[in-house]
Amino acid sequence: MRRPASRLARPSTLVLLAGVALWLWAAYALWHSTASVPEGPSLSPHRFFSASFLERSSSYERFLVVDGLLASLTLLVVLAVYARRGQRLMRESAAGRVGTGMLLGMLGFAVVWLAELPFGLVGVWWQRDHGVSHQGYLEWAVESFLGLGGSFLFIAAALAIAMGLAGPLRRWWWIAAVPAFIGLALLFAFLSPYLVPSTSPLRGPHLAEARALERREGVEGTRFAVEDVDRFTTAPNAEATGLGPTRTVILWNTLLSDDFSRAEVRAVLGHEIAHIAHEDPLKQVGWLALFLIPAAGLIELFTRRRGGMARPEAVPVALLVLVAFQLLATPMFNLVTRRIEASADWSSLEATHEPAVARAMFRRLSTTSHGSPDPPGWTALLYGSHPTIMQRIEMTYAWERARRP
Amino acid sequence: MDRAERRPVRLVVSDDLRRGRGSVFFRLWFAIPFLFWLTLWGVAAFFAAVANWFATLFSGTSPQVLHGFLARFVRFAVHTYAYLYLAAEPLPGFGGRAGYPIDVEIDPPVRQNRWKVGFRLVLVVPALFLLVAFFGSGTTTSASSGGGVNGLGLLVVAAFLGWFFALVRGRLPRGLRDLIAYGLSYAAQTWAYLTLLTDRYPSSDPLIAIGPLPVREDPVRLESSDDLRRSRLTVFFRALLAIPHLIWLVLWGIAALLAAIGNWFATLFTGTSPAGLHRFLAAYMRYQLHVFAYLYLVGNPFPGFTGERGSYPIELRIAERAPQNRWTVGFRIILALPALLIGNAYGTLVFTIAVLGWFAALFTGTMPLGLRNAGALALRYGAQVNGYLFMVTDAYPYGGPNVAPPPLTADPAFAYSPRGA
Numbered sequence: 131m132r133r134p135a136s137r138l139a140r141p142s143t144l145v146l147l148a149g150v151a152l153w154l155w156a157a158y159a160l161w162h163s164t165a166s167v168p169e170g171p172s173l174s175p176h177r178f179f180s181a182s183f184l185e186r187s188s189s190y191e192r193f194l195v196v197d198g199l200l201a202s203l204t205l206l207v208v209l210a211v212y213a214r215r216g217q218r219l220m221r222e223s224a225a226g227r228v229g230t231g232m233l234l235g236m237l238g239f240a241v242v243w244l245a246e247l248p249f250g251l252v253g254v255w256w257q258r259d260h261g262v263s264h265q266g267y268l269e270w271a272v273e274s275f276l277g278l279g280g281s282f283l284f285i286a287a288a289l290a291i292a293m294g295l296a297g298p299l300r301r302w303w304w305i306a307a308v309p310a311f312i313g314l315a316l317l318f319a320f321l322s323p324y325l326v327p328s329t330s331p332l333r334g335p336h337l338a339e340a341r342a343l344e345r346r347e348g349v350e351g352t353r354f355a356v357e358d359v360d361r362f363t364t365a366p367n368a369e370a371t372g373l374g375p376t377r378t379v380i381l382w383n384t385l386l387s388d389d390f391s392r393a394e395v396r397a398v399l400g401h402e403i404a405h406i407a408h409e410d411p412l413k414q415v416g417w418l419a420l421f422l423i424p425a426a427g428l429i430e431l432f433t434r435r436r437g438g439m440a441r442p443e444a445v446p447v448a449l450l451v452l453v454a455f456q457l458l459a460t461p462m463f464n465l466v467t468r469r470i471e472a473s474a475d476w477s478s479l480e481a482t483h484e485p486a487v488a489r490a491m492f493r494r495l496s497t498t499s500h501g502s503p504d505p506p507g508w509t510a511l512l513y514g515s516h517p518t519i520m521q522r523i524e525m526t527y528a529w530e531r532a533r534r535p
Numbered sequence: 536m537d538r539a540e541r542r543p544v545r546l547v548v549s550d551d552l553r554r555g556r557g558s559v560f561f562r563l564w565f566a567i568p569f570l571f572w573l574t575l576w577g578v579a580a581f582f583a584a585v586a587n588w589f590a591t592l593f594s595g596t597s598p599q600v601l602h603g604f605l606a607r608f609v610r611f612a613v614h615t616y617a618y619l620y621l622a623a624e625p626l627p628g629f630g631g632r633a634g635y636p637i638d639v640e641i642d643p644p645v646r647q648n649r650w651k652v653g654f655r656l657v658l659v660v661p662a663l664f665l666l667v668a669f670f671g672s673g674t675t676t677s678a679s680s681g682g683g684v685n686g687l688g689l690l691v692v693a694a695f696l697g698w699f700f701a702l703v704r705g706r707l708p709r710g711l712r713d714l715i716a717y718g719l720s721y722a723a724q725t726w727a728y729l730t731l732l733t734d735r736y737p738s739s740d741p742l743i744a745i746g747p748l749p750v751r752e753d754p755v756r757l758e759s760s761d762d763l764r765r766s767r768l769t770v771f772f773r774a775l776l777a778i779p780h781l782i783w784l785v786l787w788g789i790a791a792l793l794a795a796i797g798n799w800f801a802t803l804f805t806g807t808s809p810a811g812l813h814r815f816l817a818a819y820m821r822y823q824l825h826v827f828a829y830l831y832l833v834g835n836p837f838p839g840f841t842g843e844r845g846s847y848p849i850e851l852r853i854a855e856r857a858p859q860n861r862w863t864v865g866f867r868i869i870l871a872l873p874a875l876l877i878g879n880a881y882g883t884l885v886f887t888i889a890v891l892g893w894f895a896a897l898f899t900g901t902m903p904l905g906l907r908n909a910g911a912l913a914l915r916y917g918a919q920v921n922g923y924l925f926m927v928t929d930a931y932p933y934g935g936p937n938v939a940p941p942p943l944t945a946d947p948a949f950a951y952s953p954r955g956a
Contacts, residue, residue: 219766219769221836222769222835222837223836223837224836224838224847225836225837225838225839226839228840229839232779232837233769233776236772236776237768237769237772237776240768240775240776241768275775278772278775279774282772282775282776282778282779283782286779287779290779
């Protein structure tokens with residue numbers, strides 16, 4: 131008589147363990163594809179910012195953090211209720227199982243949008259109150275409503291893929307769906323520069339400096355654009371986006387105002403070009419892929435009681451699982467992005483050799499956006515996609531130290 | 536139900552469709568004295584309506600004298616526009632007397648709800664929006680902004696096309712006449728409501744607008760099993776929820792366009808649309824109708840993506856393929872131009888209906904019957920235009936409201952039942 135295999139020796143367990151090992155190896159490799167940056171000396175924020183600003187910015191950020199936390203909590207509660215009752219909305223569909231699933235997915239987002247609307251409006255009020263935003267409430271709400279259309283499209287496409295695959299593949303849909311999602315993410319990353327509205331090419335001395343920095347950082351062919359945002363906000367920002375031939379650095383026009391010197395803008399350009407040089411948009415897709423695998427697996431696990439992802443009844447549960455996973459994974463994802471940003475800061479210094487300018491720029495970033503330069507650790511963990519301003523200032527000293535003979 | 540009740544403002548049509556070519560050719564010039572007189576009368580009617588507002592607000596009933604004066608004004612306005620837009624042939628009288636081929640019957644004054652009287656100017660606004668869709672905004676938009684005939688209105692487009700037809704044939708097609716009469720019926724109700732002749736809100740239902748309607752067995756016709764219930768949540772987000780469908784519709788539309796070109800060649804040479812292309816294009820037409828019915832709130836449930844027969848409460852019944860006249864196939868695009876113009880004007884109407892219906896359905900949870908039926912008429916016309924353009928049929932789109940004959944046998948494919956899985 132054959133002895134039943136022990137739990138650990140079952141083929142499925144072995145495959146799972148191999149998958150986990152592969153995942154860990156990929157995460158390790160991706161983590162180390164971004165160079166680490168030496169830590170700087172621990173400095174007091176009072177050396178760079180007035181006590182009144184530190185107090186003001188801390189209060190400003192605390193409010194937004196509480197608002198964000200309440201919004202996240204509401205999001206989970208609303209989605210939990212939707213997971214329980216959302217399937218009733220199936221009667222509003224004359225479509226088949228996939229179409230009905232798409233409807234339930236979109237309605238889930240719609241309910242979430244309605245629930246989060248007050249928190250968003252409170253956030254706008256707070257930003258307006260501090261002069262960070264000029265956007266009117268109605269204008270914000272309408273823009274947010276129209277933006278929801280993009281979310282609908284995203285969720286409808288994702289569900290069409292997932293539910294379409296779940297029909298023939300049953301429990302193994304997610305193995306085929308993850309590559310499809312990665313393909314979509316790559317396509318989106320490729321096209322993203324064209325999806326940014328109100329942009330125009332960067333011109334004049336800034337462009338010449340950008341080209342010079344490109345050469346120093348070993349890249350070429352980057353597009354440089356300016357996005358008009360001053361109608362809505364005074365906060366400065368920039369981003370590196372696109373893949374391959376669509377690689378683009380976009381500067382907000384608030385950064386090109388008289389508040390920032392040419393040298394400071396150069397520091398920002400150096401940082402964004404570093405993202406391009408490090409292939410960070412591609413790495414972010416890589417991280418997304420790594421996070422998608424457990425997320426899709428968990429969705430499969432939690433939706434089984436509703437008949438699996440092939441059934442529209444499972445969609446509200448899938449949404450809850452996805453959002454809960456995303457919230458839980460955010461601190462980990464922030465850890466990754468902080469490392470990526472720190473590395474770009476370092477490369478910018480290597481290209482510009484202007485640590486004092488970088489310090490001045492970081493200071494100004496903080497003062498113009500009212501962001502706290504030294505927020506509490508838990509805030510940075512939950513919301514900090516970049517190193518804190520103080521960490522970035524400290525890093526400029528670390529760079530100086532590393533340069534000394 | 537509106538259909539079972541006698542409405543206080545009713546259009547009576549006794550026109551025989553015959554038109555004198557000379558009278559048609561000079562219609563605009565002949566109408567000028569009447570339009571001038573209507574303007575003068577309109578000034579007097581304005582003051583009479585203000586007086587009627589005060590009187591009805593205080594006494595609850597419109598005074599007989601004012602009611603009679605304003606009723607004559609409404610009747611004269613209908614006569615004048617019926618003449619101008621070719622819905623009737625003889626010159627109207629200047630006194631607004633009864634007996635014109637396109638006439639209005641208005642009930643004597645009855646007690647009105649004073650709240651409705653007090654807020655009449657606010658309440659009438661949605662009806663005026665719809666009236667603009669019928670008569671046009673009086674402004675034309677540039678072609679570059681996607682405008683064109685949108686500013687002209689459904690009635691003006693119908694009259695413009697009817698002018699050419701009547702000049703050639705000496706008669707107005709019934710579809711165009713009924714379409715103009717339908718618009719005039721709505722206008723009469725709105726003017727009567729605005730001038731406090733009645734507190735019954737204007738109904739845009741084409742099925743009760745002009746008396747008995749023709750029973751037509753068109754090869755492309757619409758059937759409805761919609762119960763008017765609307766989900767407030769899906770109504771609020773309706774435009775966004777339709778986005779995946781609109782994208783799919785565009786993609787499918789590209790294939791349908793290629794199929795239509797193929798169908799044109801095939802039908803031109805063989806005289807009949809090939810079965811496969813006919814089926815493919817019919818499915819596309821059904822899907823398009825489902826999507827627009829959903830988008831414009833004419834239907835409630837989220838439609839499927841395949842245009843499956845019987846899958847939606849606003850459904851298109853498309854006849855099997857039949858031999859077509861090759862001459863009309865050959866010149867189909869040119870022949871379809873008038874229908875496309877009317878279809879464009881119907882598009883403005885159905886868009887207005889969607890906006891008004893959005894508010895109504897959001898507050899009440901139901902789509903008003905009149906708006907639903909008017910929207911269905913516009914969608915049916917659009918589907919018939921597509922059927923004609925795609926060579927699915929050679930039956931020319933019927934512009935006016937009509938009723939479909941009851942099915943002789945029950946077709947299970949058309950028995951819509953809500954489903955979600």
